Amino acid sequence: MDSESGSADARTGSGAASAAGTGAGAGADAGTEAEAPGLRASLEAILLVADEPVPTVVLAQVLERPSSEVAAELAGMAAGYAAEGRGFDLREVAGGWRFYTREDCAPVVERFVTDGQEVRLTQAALETLAVVAYRQPVSRARVSAVRGVNCDGVLRTLVLRGLVADAGTDAETGAILYRTTSYFLERLGLPSLDDLPDLAPFLPADIEDIADENARP
Amino acid sequence: MDSESGSADARTGSGAASAAGTGAGAGADAGTEAEAPGLRASLEAILLVADEPVPTVVLAQVLERPSSEVAAELAGMAAGYAAEGRGFDLREVAGGWRFYTREDCAPVVERFVTDGQEVRLTQAALETLAVVAYRQPVSRARVSAVRGVNCDGVLRTLVLRGLVADAGTDAETGAILYRTTSYFLERLGLPSLDDLPDLAPFLPADIEDIADENARP
Amino acid sequence: MIASTDASQGADKTAGCAGFQVHLDVFEGPFDLLLALISKHKLDITEVALSQVTDEFIGYISERADGWDLDQVSYFLVVAATLLDLKAARLLPSGEVEDEEDLALLEARDLLFARLLQYRAYKEVAAIFAARMAAAARRFPRRVPLEPCFAQLLPEVLLGLGPAEFARLAALTLMPKAPPKVSTEHIHTPAISVSEQARKLVGMLRECGRASFRQLTADAAGSYEIVASFLALLDLYADDAVSFDQVTALGELYVTWTGQTGNVERPTESDD
Numbered sequence: 001m002d003s004e005s006g007s008a009d010a011r012t013g014s015g016a017a018s019a020a021g022t023g024a025g026a027g028a029d030a031g032t033e034a035e036a037p038g039l040r041a042s043l044e045a046i047l048l049v050a051d052e053p054v055p056t057v058v059l060a061q062v063l064e065r066p067s068s069e070v071a072a073e074l075a076g077m078a079a080g081y082a083a084e085g086r087g088f089d090l091r092e093v094a095g096g097w098r099f100y101t102r103e104d105c106a107p108v109v110e111r112f113v114t115d116g117q118e119v120r121l122t123q124a125a126l127e128t129l130a131v132v133a134y135r136q137p138v139s140r141a142r143v144s145a146v147r148g149v150n151c152d153g154v155l156r157t158l159v160l161r162g163l164v165a166d167a168g169t170d171a172e173t174g175a176i177l178y179r180t181t182s183y184f185l186e187r188l189g190l191p192s193l194d195d196l197p198d199l200a201p202f203l204p205a206d207i208e209d210i211a212d213e214n215a216r217p
Numbered sequence: 218m219d220s221e222s223g224s225a226d227a228r229t230g231s232g233a234a235s236a237a238g239t240g241a242g243a244g245a246d247a248g249t250e251a252e253a254p255g256l257r258a259s260l261e262a263i264l265l266v267a268d269e270p271v272p273t274v275v276l277a278q279v280l281e282r283p284s285s286e287v288a289a290e291l292a293g294m295a296a297g298y299a300a301e302g303r304g305f306d307l308r309e310v311a312g313g314w315r316f317y318t319r320e321d322c323a324p325v326v327e328r329f330v331t332d333g334q335e336v337r338l339t340q341a342a343l344e345t346l347a348v349v350a351y352r353q354p355v356s357r358a359r360v361s362a363v364r365g366v367n368c369d370g371v372l373r374t375l376v377l378r379g380l381v382a383d384a385g386t387d388a389e390t391g392a393i394l395y396r397t398t399s400y401f402l403e404r405l406g407l408p409s410l411d412d413l414p415d416l417a418p419f420l421p422a423d424i425e426d427i428a429d430e431n432a433r434p
Numbered sequence: 435m436i437a438s439t440d441a442s443q444g445a446d447k448t449a450g451c452a453g454f455q456v457h458l459d460v461f462e463g464p465f466d467l468l469l470a471l472i473s474k475h476k477l478d479i480t481e482v483a484l485s486q487v488t489d490e491f492i493g494y495i496s497e498r499a500d501g502w503d504l505d506q507v508s509y510f511l512v513v514a515a516t517l518l519d520l521k522a523a524r525l526l527p528s529g530e531v532e533d534e535e536d537l538a539l540l541e542a543r544d545l546l547f548a549r550l551l552q553y554r555a556y557k558e559v560a561a562i563f564a565a566r567m568a569a570a571a572r573r574f575p576r577r578v579p580l581e582p583c584f585a586q587l588l589p590e591v592l593l594g595l596g597p598a599e600f601a602r603l604a605a606l607t608l609m610p611k612a613p614p615k616v617s618t619e620h621i622h623t624p625a626i627s628v629s630e631q632a633r634k635l636v637g638m639l640r641e642c643g644r645a646s647f648r649q650l651t652a653d654a655a656g657s658y659e660i661v662a663s664f665l666a667l668l669d670l671y672a673d674d675a676v677s678f679d680q681v682t683a684l685g686e687l688y689v690t691w692t693g694q695t696g697n698v699e700r701p702t703e704s705d706d
Contacts, residue, residue: 037304037322044304045322046329051578062329087254087261100581105254105262112263112271112279113580113587120592122268122577123379123400129593130604146608157268157579161591187593188600197597202605208370210342210378266584268577306573316576323572330574338567341462343560351559365513365553366463367505377599377606405563406570414562419555 039065039073051153053096121161128154129163133184133196137167137177163187256282256290270313270403311402312409345371346380346401351416354384354394380404463506464513465553467494472550488517492672496628496665507661514668516546631659632666639676639691647687 037045042063047054056074060067074097078090081102089102101109121129128151131143144151155178158164167179180193190196254262259280264271273291277284291314295307298319306319318326338346345368348360360368372395375381384396397410407413471487471494495510523539580588595603638650647667651660667689670676675693680686 037319037325038302041302041304041319041322042325045318045326045574046304048305048316048318048576049326049330049574049578063325085255085258087258087263088265099265099578101262101265101584102254102258105258106583108254108259108280109262109266109584110587112275113266113584114589115275115279119589120269120594126379126593126595126600126603127607130600130607133600134604134608153577153579160579160582160585161588163591187591188595188597190597195597197601199601199605199608202598202602203609208341208374210339210371210374211336265576266578266580268575305576308573317573320569320572323574326574338564340560343563344556347556347560347563350563351556363549363552363556364463365465365549366509374606377603403575404570405566406573407566414559416555416559419558420552 039063039069040077043070043073043077047090047097047099050098051156053092053094053098055096059097119161122154124149124151124154125157129158129180129184132158132164132178133180133193134199136179138179139170139173139175139177141175143178256280256287257294260287260290260294264307264314264316267315270309270311270315270399272313276314308406309408310406311399341366341368341371342375346375346397349375349381349395350397350401350410350413353396354387355396356387356390356392356394358392360395464491464510465550466557467491467510468513468517468550469554469557484517484521488514488521489672491517492668496669504657504661511661511664513546516542518668518671520546628662628665628669631662632669635663635666635670635689636675636691636693639689644688644690647689650689 043059046059046062056071057067059074060070063070074090074092078092081088081090087102087105089100090097091100093100127147128143131146131151132138132155135142135146140152140155143155155164159166159178162181163184164178165181167177169176185192260276263276263279273284273288276291277287280287291307291309295309298306304319304322306317307314308317310317344364345360348363348368349355349372352359352363357369357372360372372381376383376395379398379400381395381401382398384394386393402409468487468491471490475483475486477483477487492514495507495514519539520543523536523543579585593600635650639645647664650667651663654660654663667676667678670693671678673693675691677690677692679688679690
């Protein structure tokens with residue numbers, strides 16, 4: 001496996017070589033400073049949770065490093081993953097970087113995706129879906145405002161799953177609006193939107209707010 | 218870098234060897250080698266697309282490998298990522314494996330992520346959750362008796378928030394019973410209910426069943 | 435312990451849950467309050483200075499009774515009544531425990547302490563939960579929409595909720611987040627003050643000497659007034675103005691006037 005250190009990125013190679021011992025050490029400059037993760041680790045962490053390609057400049061901003069340094073590191077990481085034969089792949093697509101599954105792993109991933117039974121929605125997705133269902137047509141910003149957290153990623157998932165769809169743009173603001181689909185009704189077992197139960201009886205009387213008001217944003 | 222996977226997979230090595238030049242996508246076309254990716258790469262690819270913890274058995278099924286082999290590989294991968302100081306981390310949570318960002322990358326990730334942050338729970342919600350977690354399946358009346366205060370509203374909200382679920386009814390009393398969910402385990406970062414901290418050290422012997430005898434109807 | 439390392443890392447975020455705080459407003463239930471009173475006096479839970487804790491407990495109830503919901507108040511009453519019994523038992527000359535009533539009191543004490551110990555245990559693990567959740571929240575799971583080429587292969591979505599539950603969730607999600615709490619609910623509940631109730635009871639008891647609780651509250655306008663009456667009686671009892679007897683558990687409770695015949699002022703009460 002040492003063979004890959006002959007590749008484009010010396011840093012990845014040396015990181016790999018030193019990996020056995022230390023733990024946090026392998027990143028770009030982690031050596032002496034104990035606490036902060038290195039550039040590579042930081043990029044890996046961010047890209048792991050990024051649900052769209054992230055432009056190099058955005059990464060550079062978040063990490064407060066020069067774009068050129070970040071760009072070089074990203075290229076090095078991509079080469080490193082390829083060299084190590086990882087199942088994931090870092091690609092620059094549509095002006096940004098994102099983790100993808102490696103192409104030759106596609107058959108395995110397909111088997112996994114189709115293998116599962118029904119997929120359960122996450123709690124965040126259900127709540128977002130509920131807001132769209134009862135407030136449609138509704139903009140992203142509005143949904144996020146209601147839930148108190150940014151819902152862009154969740155909305156994208158709901159669109160991808162066919163539960164929510166584009167409903168044109170707001171005449172005033174130009175914001176994209178969302179609505180629920182007939183597939184949503186089908187999954188909920190309702191003939192039409194008119195059959196969504198009224199909210200009034202469910203407005204919390206005996207429900208307690210279990211969220212801490214002092215919670216972090 | 219091979220060290221962590223125990224070199225179980227020779228193919229990974231050869232993929233690496235051929236990767237030197239190109240960067241992205243280099244693994245895909247590694248001319249001479251056989252098509253199928255190795256176990257580690259396959260697991261990495263699958264876990265990259267999973268949006269909830271994936272049980273070892275499911276992975277073993279999809280990959281048609283023995284569970285024990287898959288489990289060993291996963292543990293090796295997790296150790297490897299830690300040793301290499303990756304920004305991501307493979308964790309066993311709520312009965313399955315899932316990619317997480319590494320804890321010491323939290324400040325960086327928080328700067329980047331604006332959605333999906335979970336709300337912090339109130340003291341009342343936490344206590345109710347604790348009683349349900351340790352006494353499940355458990356009726357409302359018992360939870361209320363243990364806490365010395367009516368918990369109906371809190372319980373209902375915990376159910377709606379996906380932390381607690383209905384667990385059928387008590388054969389004798391017909392009371393609805395409650396249990397914790399896998400989302401609860403995810404929120405706590407625990408592999409399973411068996412990993413809950415032991416209650417015994419907090420509790421003098423022979424105290425345990427007080428509330429049962431005295432639960433009000 | 436499992437959370438030891440995580441706990442320290444999450445400590446800043448969970449400080450509010452970790453220890454008892456003697457801001458009286460934070461108590462949610464009677465066990466909560468009792469534990470806090472006990473820990474405030476740095477007493478071993480098994481050797482509580484009962485009279486002191488009882489007094490403070492009752493004092494706290496009478497201050498706040500009008501601000502709670504009925505459920506909470508009833509629970510408080512159960513604990514208060516138990517505490518009062520215990521306090522009474524403590525005043526008995528020691529060594530005289532042949533009496534069945536004394537034994538019952540001892541049992542009640544053990545039971546109350548057992549429940550308190552149990553509650554304390556859950557409170558402690560709840561703090562561990564909070565720390566673990568705070569630590570887990572620092573690790574972000576990968577939760578990214580599938581690459582489009584795989585998304586179309588996905589099986590059906592499972593909502594896992596029926597229309598009614600879905601509506602309930604929507605109501606909860608859409609509910610405006612509560613503004614930082616200044617609860618004004620109690621302002622709109624019928625204003626029944628404990629002291630007012632006490633004056634009324636004193637009048638009735640002076641007249642008839644002895645009456646059942648049922649009789650005393652026969653004309654109560656609602657359960658709130660009954661609760662207030664009971665609280666008033668506890669106060670009167672604390673001031674040696676009345677005595678209670680109850681032949682069987684949960685049986686009729688009789689109240690006997692033992693106070694002076696003069697005008698009784700309830701100095702501790704404020705009308706609220």
